[in-house]
Amino acid sequence: MSAPVQANGARRIRVGQIVPSSNTTMETEIPAMLRARELILPERFTFHSSRMRMKKVTKEELEAMDRDSDRCADELSDARVDVMGYACLVAIMSMGTGYHRQSEQRLHARTVANGGPAPVVTSAGALVDGLKAMGARRVSVICPYMKPLTKLVVDYIESEEIDVHDYCALEIPDNLEVGARDPMALVDIYKQVSLQGIDALVLSACVQMPSLAAVPVVEAEAGIPVVSAAVCTTWQMLGKLGLETRVPDAGVLLSGRY
Known part of the structure; x- marks a missing residue:
């Protein structure tokens, strides 16, 4: 159509x-x-x-x-x-x-x-394909999930032949609370994960955790490609x-x- x-x-x-x-x-x-x-x-x-x-x-x-x-x-x-x-x-x-x-x-x-x-x-699938399109083989990831779900996300990304160098789990179980977060908080949170030798940073591996406003700011500050699931x-x-x-x-x- x-x-x-x-x-x-x-x-x-x-x-x-x-x-x-x-x-x-x-x-x-x-x-x-x-x-x-x-x-x-x-x-x-x-x-x-x-x-x-x-x-x-x-x-x-x-x-x-x-x-x-x-x-x-x-x-x-x-x-x-x-x-x-x-x-x-x-x-x-x-x-x-x-x-x-x-x-x-x-x-x-x-x-x-x-x-x-x-x-x-x-x-x-879009997160995996977007990272591959940029040639990113080693990444760090920020998730709002509890640690067991965050580990599932890390394992899934690695099953697609992308190495997860480091990750941060914010451990927020309530989905509405995740959606209410200030995206600019990520400008400080990203500093909690190692960027050593990575090709890209996944600032939000969750389409509910707001991050859009922070993406260009962190990308300019960190000097590496920054993406989110959205x-x-x-x-x-x-x-x-x-x-x-x-x-x-x-x-x-x-x-x-x-």
């Missing part, structure tokens, strides 16, 4: 997101990046969400939530979105190594069966849409080089 064209000739694109019910960040950071892009490039975006129940970031709640993602894919494909993002990194990574590929294929198949085929991006998701959505991967003030991954 081709996206509609506005009267001024700009392509209008519908962005769908499968969002945990307690997530308050992906529906702000993804639109913020794409609205900033609209100031320098012609495409125009609208945003549409379907929600899966989840309040506490525990393995049990994440597994139950993931089972609800099929319904969300059906609902968003009813709206004939042009691209679909699964907005929960840890839900995918807690399901076992490589699960993002299985999830993306299954959810895409749901859109096809519903007559509204759309590419599906998972934040987990930045990587935006990058991969643009790629799936065949658009230039350029967003102002969102770090080097969205500079248009990759």
